Amino acid sequence: RKEVEQDPGPFNVPEGATVAFNCTYSNSASQSFFWYRQDCRKEPKLLMSVYSSGNEDGRFTAQLNRASQYISLLIRDSKLSDSATYLCVVNGVDSSYKLIFGSGTRLLVRP
């Protein structure tokens, strides 16, 4: 079983739609969780950290469910510029500075 699993997609949605991605992680001792965004042929960039209480940044909302070991990302009012691959990232518990990356969920927002 992969340490971090994501649905690869693609999720193909119209502009203005709400879309949600889930991600599951295998190690219950993981402490830090993130969503990174990666545009085609570019480097990953931090989108947002995920806190236990859930957090929101504009149109983006991240949730953590420790009991079920999954993380979610909700994007409201999708824009064409949201088209990208979204990477779920969890810290490696053997060394806190190591990050474990999911293989990503691809989002396509159409006009």
Add this chain to the structure above:
Amino acid sequence: NAGVTQTPKFQVLKTGQSMTLQCAQDMNHNSMYWYRQDPGMGLRLIYYSASEGTTDKGEVPNGYNVSRLNKREFSLRLESAAPSQTSVYFCASSGDRKWGETQYFGPGTRLLVL
């Protein structure tokens, strides 16, 4: 600030050739990393350096060596390239060994080994 820079951007090698990928950061970060990214797979850690003067193996270190030249620079060397090393290589850096410390990535090096 340039952030994290990598050279070269693209490289084509023949099997058995060697090369060094260069990475530098200007954010005064302690920790630096080398990842590879292959289609359908997440980023996989090759080597990392938690601080100047230290390096450790990551998930997929075989066929690679690294040098933390100073606090700014962290290079990755392929001594005898193989087709299985065809990939996109990303260097990253972060401020410290803390949970929740954001990693900043360079633009990547696309390597093709024939």
